[in-house]
Amino acid sequence: MAKYIFVTGGVLSSLGKGITSASIATLLQHSGFKVSMVKIDPYLNVDPGTMSPFEHGEVFVTEDGAETDLDIGNYERFLNKNLSKKNNFTTGQVYLSVIEKERRGDYLGKTVQIIPHITDEIKKRIKDVAKETDIVVVELGGTVGDIEGLPFLEAVRQLKQEVGKNNAMFVHVTLIPYIKAAGELKTKPTQHSVQELRRIGITPHILVCRSEKPLPKSLKEKLSNATDVDRDAVIEAVDAPTIYQVPLNFLNQDILKPIAEQLDLGELHPDMSEWNYLVKKIISPQKSVKIAFVGKYLKLKESYKSLIEALIHSGAHLDMRVDIEWIDSEELEKLSEEEMEERFNEVSGILVPGGFGERGVEGKLRAIKYARENKIPYLGICLGMQLAVIEFARNVLNLKYANSQEFDPDTTEPVVYLIDEFIDANGQKQIRTHKTPLGGTMRLGGYECLIKKGTKLYDAYKSDKVIERHRHRYEVNNAYEKQLEDNGMIISGKSKEGLIEAVELKDHPWFVGVQFHPEFTNKLKSPNKVIMSFVENAYKCQKSC
Known part of the structure; x- marks a missing residue:
């Protein structure tokens, strides 16, 4: 009993x-x-x-x-x-x-x-x-x-x-x-x-x-x-x-x-x-690194509880204290270029977490652009990945109206869109049946991600397959996949049905966006590998970038 x-x-x-x-x-x-x-x-x-x-x-x-x-x-x-x-x-x-x-x-x-x-x-x-x-x-x-x-x-x-x-x-x-x-x-x-x-x-x-x-x-x-x-x-x-x-x-x-x-x-x-x-490494680490955390729920940091703990755990395993620089994404929308430079001057990595809704999005896009252009290690999670694709589409592909249907349902360039059905890798139609009480579709829980070899994502996981957890209803539009890859964005992870699960930049020290939430599989004794790789590369950038 x-x-x-x-x-x-x-x-x-x-x-x-x-x-x-x-x-x-x-x-x-x-x-x-x-x-x-x-x-x-x-x-x-x-x-x-x-x-x-x-x-x-x-x-x-x-x-x-x-x-x-x-x-x-x-x-x-x-x-x-x-x-x-x-x-x-x-x-x-x-x-x-x-x-x-x-x-x-x-x-x-x-x-x-x-x-x-x-x-x-x-x-x-x-x-x-x-x-x-x-x-x-x-x-x-x-x-x-x-x-x-x-x-x-x-x-x-x-x-x-x-x-x-x-x-x-x-x-x-x-x-x-x-x-x-x-x-x-x-x-x-x-x-x-x-x-x-x-x-x-x-x-x-x-x-x-x-x-x-x-x-x-x-x-x-x-x-x-x-x-x-x-x-x-x-x-x-x-x-x-x-x-x-x-x-x-x-x-x-x-x-x-x-x-x-x-x-x-x-x-x-x-x-x-x-x-x-591990507790000793959390309390008294030998090294430190500063990460900019760009979010919109900063008045209640419990909203990002798992991600905060994931950074702490990664630091413990790297004998490193992760100092979080909290940045309100709405404030970034009002800053001049000189003020942006000053705001990010002392950080060695930029993180944009998941979230819902349009509030603060333009500020997050500015942070992503800054990370891309200034070669600062970047990790985008869920919405943070989708925004990385939107920023790239607008400023590299010159798609002026690139957007997510979450923010503009009538956008003429839906690089991120809501889909209820899609064609899988075998050419078969798949219908997403998980309905929320509000009537929307969501991907919830663990899904398999197939990882492309030779990528930063593969280097992090040391595997071509991983199961990570999702909580989202919008996807990166596969119709833009060729344009993205032709201009330097690598599609480094896909679901078995062919949905885009991860992206990264070819000519960048470390720039990765993932559609899933790696913080949900993170544990004190076994930190999530992509988050730990982000922290490690932010520290390397601090020393050499």
Whole structure:
């Protein structure tokens, strides 16, 4: 029987339940267990795919094409494994499933209620993941006391009763605020949060206490007495220089001891040597490089979470700190040529990430033109690749009206266009059938990319075939392929159906655009190869360009 660790949050949101959950899972994985994770989101959206980045941050895409919470990305990066649509579900998915069953008559005329029908659906989804693993860590989104989270708390309370006391436990992540005027750390919010949990039948076995300052022994004892949590199970979680330090901090506080005792796991001795080595490289690297990150969601950098982490991971493996120069693409639209020169003067690489919508596009095009003309290493991801093709078409092919149908549906030069059907490499018509709720077509999840030998992309992957994840609905128009290649743009990657997956420039130190999102397959222990190649070549340019 699989064992369960349920992670709840108290006092307020954004305390780091996801990192806490991933850290515990990582320590157990390095102790030899087969570990998986589940993130439960209490919002009514079926998934975050239609949410603005300002609402929810990044939408992470799994190998099987699910649009999920960004915490799934953290889980994958910590555990060095691919997760699936099973590992993230929402209130919307649960209620939709129950209502569909009711409409089919699955409940045989019974009154459908929160208990047992909704709670049974929640338990079923958690158990589906548990079938494949030794230990499953389940993070419950939101904060204890939120009305929308009550069915989930009731479901996991029931599940603990069903599996027995040595097969389930609760970890509560809470805040210990520091009141500057009083010069004191306060435990009262945590006491009330635990009381709320206990009122609904859940007693936490471990407290993870977020705080700006280390917790004195006396305060831990006070928390232990007030919450009925063992003294050695009160774990402090002060801010760390990197999130990857958190498992090591937990290990130093012997967090595995109360976990092993509650779940009857025996003595645990995780091998964290490789992890510790990489953390040291993140914190104290020998080299550094500055990358310009040209985006439009800079007020909420969580929108680019996976890409930021990918740059950090690549730097760790290259013993290098990647300094990100954040550049708002809308600001670039207003700059003179002299100001552009000044803005990019100190960077050694330029990155344009994915995104949707026309806002900030002209600024991104200016950044791409600057990278191309000044021989600065460039990486364009998804929209960043499409814009590289548009810039090239306008300024090298002299196609004045070259554009994407996303921005101008009536453009006379649709170098990037929306297609619902296309002719594959074998001359057969293929129809894209994945429809979003908004009625558009999207490529979501892992697709095979066939890589042309002798290209920068091939040098990065050391392979002629790779599977990377997509999240987009527009494609580079194959009708312009010959014109592009005749004038110095190499089509370095294609899908098996013949869609253009990657481009690069012939006479440039390193200029690569990819239609896929390489950041989604990136892990701490196995950084994505094209992103690492970009960072490495940016550093070379810093030394020689």
